[in-house]
Amino acid sequence: QVQLQESGPGLVKPSQTLSLTCTVSGGSISSGAYYWTWIRQHPGKGLEWIGHFYYTGSTYYNPSLQSRVTISADTSKNQFSLKLSAVTAADTAVYYCASRNLGTDSFDYWGPGTLLTVSS
Amino acid sequence: DIQMTQSPSSLSASVGDRVTITCRASQSISTYLNWYQQKPGKAPKLLIYASSSLQSGVPSRFSGRGSGTDFTLTISSLQPEDFATYYCQQSFSTLWTFGQGTRVEIK
Numbered sequence: 159q160v161q162l163q164e165s166g167p168g169l170v171k172p173s174q175t176l177s178l179t180c181t182v183s184g185g186s187i188s189s190g191a192y193y194w195t196w197i198r199q200h201p202g203k204g205l206e207w208i209g210h211f212y213y214t215g216s217t218y219y220n221p222s223l224q225s226r227v228t229i230s231a232d233t234s235k236n237q238f239s240l241k242l243s244a245v246t247a248a249d250t251a252v253y254y255c256a257s258r259n260l261g262t263d264s265f266d267y268w269g270p271g272t273l274l275t276v277s278s
Numbered sequence: 279d280i281q282m283t284q285s286p287s288s289l290s291a292s293v294g295d296r297v298t299i300t301c302r303a304s305q306s307i308s309t310y311l312n313w314y315q316q317k318p319g320k321a322p323k324l325l326i327y328a329s330s331s332l333q334s335g336v337p338s339r340f341s342g343r344g345s346g347t348d349f350t351l352t353i354s355s356l357q358p359e360d361f362a363t364y365y366c367q368q369s370f371s372t373l374w375t376f377g378q379g380t381r382v383e384i385k
Binding site for chain 2: 204205206207218220221254256258262263264265266268269270271
């Protein structure tokens with residue numbers, strides 16, 4: 159069973175770049191079975207898909223964030239990462255990494271989430 | 279973007295009740311519709327994929343149906359552990375979007 163765990167700084171200053179890492183266990187990010195995905199949830203709000211990485215190196219981002227987002231992977235560590243530049247208070251959210259199963263086209267495994275606060 | 283609208287936004291129900299949540303898409307999405315359950319402070323959990331397929335390990339009291347633009351999630355007999363927020367999500371377009379959530383509370 160795939161397990162995911164987010165890690166990150168918890169607090170970022172406005173205008174800086176947010177960096178989060180997701181460590182995957184129980185499965186390989188080099189497997190073609192999943193898109194490795196970031197999703198966020200603003201406090202008390204719904205869920206927003208940010209983007210994903212596929213083992214071929216291809217990425218796809220939410221157009222509303224595309225100019226600020228980069229998702230990449232380190233296959234040697236079985237990790238994938240999110241970078242979001244020029245953050246503002248509106249980027250304060252719980253960030254989840256998840257696996258999108260190509261067979262069911264659903265997000266079947268999720269990390270527990272990490273709260274990222276943007277504040278000076 | 280495909281907009282997903284859930285109703286109601288919240289509901290109160292008792293243990294043993296039959297509960298139905300509705301999700302409507304702003305355009306036809308065939309059966310590319312998934313349902314998730316989220317408890318406070320936890321990540322969402324996949325319940326149903328492809329409108330009506332039960333995810334492995336999910337109790338059979340959960341069921342989903344629908345196609346096109348209108349979908350439902352039904353809990354046949356509400357259990358104490360089912361009090362949570364439920365989200366629908368479409369996977370028809372390459373911009374995956376979620377409904378705003380339906381909170382199921384204890385009456």
